[in-house]
Amino acid sequence: MKRLEGKVALVTGGARGIGRAICEAYAAAGANVAVADLLEDDAKATAEALGAQGMAVTMNVTDLGSIIRGVAAVEAEWGGIDILVNNAGIFNMASIDKVTHEDYRRQYDVNVGGTIFAIQAVVPSMKKRGGGAIINFSSQAGRRGEANVVLYCSTKAAVISITQSMALELAGDNIRVNAVAPGVIDTPMWDVVDAQFAEYENKPKGQKKREVGEAVPLGRMGAPADVADPCVFLASDDARYITAQTLNVDGGNWMS
Ligand SMILES: NC(=O)c1ccc[n+]([C@@H]2O[C@H](COP(=O)([O-])OP(=O)(O)OC[C@H]3O[C@@H](n4cnc5c(N)ncnc54)[C@H](O)[C@@H]3O)[C@@H](O)[C@H]2O)c1
Numbered sequence: 001m002k003r004l005e006g007k008v009a010l011v012t013g014g015a016r017g018i019g020r021a022i023c024e025a026y027a028a029a030g031a032n033v034a035v036a037d038l039l040e041d042d043a044k045a046t047a048e049a050l051g052a053q054g055m056a057v058t059m060n061v062t063d064l065g066s067i068i069r070g071v072a073a074v075e076a077e078w079g080g081i082d083i084l085v086n087n088a089g090i091f092n093m094a095s096i097d098k099v100t101h102e103d104y105r106r107q108y109d110v111n112v113g114g115t116i117f118a119i120q121a122v123v124p125s126m127k128k129r130g131g132g133a134i135i136n137f138s139s140q141a142g143r144r145g146e147a148n149v150v151l152y153c154s155t156k157a158a159v160i161s162i163t164q165s166m167a168l169e170l171a172g173d174n175i176r177v178n179a180v181a182p183g184v185i186d187t188p189m190w191d192v193v194d195a196q197f198a199e200y201e202n203k204p205k206g207q208k209k210r211e212v213g214e215a216v217p218l219g220r221m222g223a224p225a226d227v228a229d230p231c232v233f234l235a236s237d238d239a240r241y242i243t244a245q246t247l248n249v250d251g252g253n254w255m256s
């Protein structure tokens with residue numbers, strides 16, 4: 001018996017990067033996987049790679065109607081949802097004199113609001129099925145602030161708090177809520193991060209990425225699969241007595 005056999009998972013931001021690796025790992029563990037993303041074509045490509053276990057869902061996690069329609073489409077196809085991964089996230093940095101209210105709303109709407117309202121949308125389905133597992137995406141940036149990154153860091157700290165409150169609220173329904181806090185993971189997001197740090201720290205492109213990889217105690221940047229495998233564990237019955245936790249998946253960068 002595979003670890004997620006018979007389960008239905010919905011992964012936001014599943015089209016690429018860490019989200020795609022989670023979709024692949026969940027399908028390999030036996031789950032049916034809804035690949036939910038803004039990027040319609042990439043979501044379709046990821047879902048197609050999963051064969052009959054994959055389904056693409058066009059979803060914008062900042063749009064309540066879009067979340068509700070996406071969840072309903074998965075329920076219609078597979079009867080309900082057992083696992084939700086709130087992986088969709090965006091990064092942007094700015095010094096305090098350059099922070100805009102528009103960017104504040106954008107990052108909070110995706111990273112914080114997207115997490116809260118996707119949970120709201122799937123909980124009725126999980127309750128009907130007698131339980132579930134939710135995995136939220138924080139970051140090492142949620143463990144510790146960083147100069148010029150006030151918006152992103154604070155959204156990721158909020159995700160740790162959301163995880164704790166939701167875990168307590170949903171424990172009686174047999175729904176476990178945990179988070180992961182990745183360190184530096186080689187995905188398309190890091191192209192954005194590297195380019196922005198290059199500007200702020202006056203470094204050639206690629207240098208920041210090299211430096212952060214070399215500084216990791218385990219000696220390298222993470223690969224998306226390094227984060228996906230712990231997400232299989234957290235979604236599985238092996239983690240049945242774990243809730244309200246944020247698991248660092250960062251090669252040793254943060255200790256708690
Ligand atoms: N890469 C890292 O080093 C790192 C480190 C810590 C935490 N994280 C977190 O991990 C998660 C995945 O990051 P990644 O590096 O794979 O990023 P990525 O940019 O490569 O992928 C993010 C995915 O989310 C989707 N997305 C963005 N906004 C969306 C929206 N409004 N609705 C639906 N989908 C949306 C994108 O289309 C994309 O497919 C994010 O929450 C990120 O903050 C990443």
